Amino acid sequence: MAKIKPISYLKANAAEIMRTIADEPGPYIITQNGEAKAVLVDYESYEQEQETLALLKILALGEQQVREGKTRPAAEVFEELRRRWQDD
Template identity: 35%
Template sequence: MANLVNSYSLTDFQRHARTYIENINETHEPMLLTVNGKVQAVLVDPVTYQETEAKLEQARFIAAIRAGEQAIQEGRTRSAEEVFADLKAKYDF
């Protein structure tokens, strides 16, 4: 979770963008940007962003595997022959 201490107004960020971006890239800590005192955006460095995206993709992949395993356990499966026959009939190929 982002540290609320590391929050700045959008106006202040606009005035000192280069300094803030350098700081984000050095610390790898997210920065919260506020408008009228409410958080409206979160800024992260590219490395942290890519790591987060990779972790999210991995979590989605694991969830899909678990869903497939659950379907197998519940008997909600079909043979490849059935699937291909349905596709052939549906798309007439």
């Protein structure tokens, strides 16, 4: 669950937040003047989110190519791969 903290808390307790984030992954939502302005997450969570986003982009691109008819029969692709492996 996200922890909501004002920027003044972040400034005063940065070291504590860094320790907490390492032990209890989960985002900190940092507010300024009562409005959410930033999100602070541990590095591992950030990396996992980036990998997930990359996979989702690949899936979206694949779906778009299918809608546009940019596909090839699987048998044709497998045959091309077999030829490439034999040439190596």
